[in-house]
Amino acid sequence: MFALRNTVSNIFQKRAFSASASQATKVAVLGAAGGIGQPLSLLLKLNNKVSDLALYDIRGAPGVAADISHINTDSKVAGYNPTPEGIRDALTGAEIVVIPAGVPRKPGMTRDDLFNTNASIVRDLAKACAEHCPEAKLLIISNPVNSTVPIVSEVFKAAGKYDPKKLFGVTTLDIVRASRFISQVKSTDPAAEVVPVVGGHSGVTIVPILSQTSHPDISGEARDALVNRIQFGGDEVVKAKDGAGSATLSMAFAGARFADSLLKAAEGQEVVECTFVESPLYAKEGVDFFASKVTLGKEGVKEIHPVGQINEYETELLKACLNDLKKNIQKGRDFVKSN
Ligand SMILES: NC(=O)C1=CN([C@@H]2O[C@H](COP(=O)(O)OP(=O)(O)OC[C@H]3O[C@@H](n4cnc5c(N)ncnc54)[C@H](O)[C@@H]3O)[C@@H](O)[C@H]2O)C=CC1
Numbered sequence: 001m002f003a004l005r006n007t008v009s010n011i012f013q014k015r016a017f018s019a020s021a022s023q024a025t026k027v028a029v030l031g032a033a034g035g036i037g038q039p040l041s042l043l044l045k046l047n048n049k050v051s052d053l054a055l056y057d058i059r060g061a062p063g064v065a066a067d068i069s070h071i072n073t074d075s076k077v078a079g080y081n082p083t084p085e086g087i088r089d090a091l092t093g094a095e096i097v098v099i100p101a102g103v104p105r106k107p108g109m110t111r112d113d114l115f116n117t118n119a120s121i122v123r124d125l126a127k128a129c130a131e132h133c134p135e136a137k138l139l140i141i142s143n144p145v146n147s148t149v150p151i152v153s154e155v156f157k158a159a160g161k162y163d164p165k166k167l168f169g170v171t172t173l174d175i176v177r178a179s180r181f182i183s184q185v186k187s188t189d190p191a192a193e194v195v196p197v198v199g200g201h202s203g204v205t206i207v208p209i210l211s212q213t214s215h216p217d218i219s220g221e222a223r224d225a226l227v228n229r230i231q232f233g234g235d236e237v238v239k240a241k242d243g244a245g246s247a248t249l250s251m252a253f254a255g256a257r258f259a260d261s262l263l264k265a266a267e268g269q270e271v272v273e274c275t276f277v278e279s280p281l282y283a284k285e286g287v288d289f290f291a292s293k294v295t296l297g298k299e300g301v302k303e304i305h306p307v308g309q310i311n312e313y314e315t316e317l318l319k320a321c322l323n324d325l326k327k328n329i330q331k332g333r334d335f336v337k338s339n
């Protein structure tokens with residue numbers, strides 16, 4: 001994140017009207033005119049590792065692209081309409097595709113309640129990616145992430161194009177929230193707090209590992225409240241927005257951070273992020289997608305790190321997580337097989 005923040009602040013400090021991209025990297029955003037898509041596209045326009053920004057949506061992408069294209073950073077921006085040619089041109093040559101397309105929650109809904117609408121949206125976009133940019137790294141934001149990521153993997157497998165190193169469920173918002181919330185408990189600098197969050201991205205599948213932070217002393221009710229806030233942080237925003245959707249701005253920030261980490265990794269830096277990937281860690285328990293710390297490399301996933309030592313309380317959280325995650329993953333798989 002520091003680099004993204006530096007990138008942003010450099011842009012303003014130096015008034016870098018001609019910030020030059022260090023290498024040509026095309027990034028496509030599918031769902032670019034939405035609540036997440038717009039600020040995410042804005043942040044990607046501020047990232048000088050991006051040379052081409054392709055914005056696609058079923059409505060409004062050319063307008064968002066025209067607007068963002070006036071920002072004085074040295075990358076090209078193009079908006080694409082929902083036609084076969086539009087999606088083909090948006091995706092061709094993309095190295096990274098970020099997908100925040102789909103409907104968000106309203107109060108009273110779980111992320112799984114979005115499945116019926118978002119599963120087919122993600123499946124169809126994944127088919128287009130498999131056809132037009134099979135080598136791209138895919139960053140899935142659309143919920144329910146625990147199921148949409150397995151959907152993408154099944155689509156790619158069916159197309160004979162699947163590379164598990166290149167498929168990521170974006171769980172960075174859980175990491176961002178965890179560091180923010182722990183800093184509020186401890187009155188510290190949130191940017192300096194590192195909280196691994198493993199499992200998945202929904203309710204009890206979100207497992208913060210507080211024992212591995214610099215505050216393993218948080219216990220009892222304070223710990224329960226903090227863990228609950230991290231697990232249900234999304235609900236806090238859904239409730240506050242009162243029917244107008246879910247987290248968009250903090251998600252855009254988190255998505256831009258994750259994309260930046262992959263861009264840095266593509267340039268040869270080693271970056272570690274927690275992300276939901278095909279993982280051997282709990283495959284024996286029938287859970288073959290799992291978020292844990294992952295070292296990112298040029299090709300995407302370089303190394304999946306085990307969860308490491310956890311305490312009894314976290315062992316119980318993990319049990320509940322695996323139980324739900326298994327069902328969420330299977331639901332995604334079954335959808336592609338029967339649709
Ligand atoms: N992974 C995470 O941590 C988070 C995930 N989300 C999820 O992100 C998704 C998007 O949320 P918002 O941006 O708030 O929703 P939104 O409704 O504001 O925007 C979604 C956009 O997707 C577009 N869209 C719909 N179908 C499409 C298709 N077939 N192709 C291309 N674009 C399409 C819509 O036109 C709209 O512009 C939701 O599913 C939400 O639950 C939200 C916050 C955090």
Ligand SMILES: O=C([O-])CC(=O)C(=O)O
Nearest residue numbers: 105143173234235246247
């Ligand atoms: O809560 C939601 O529906 C959106 C989301 O995934 C989050 O904010 O973590």
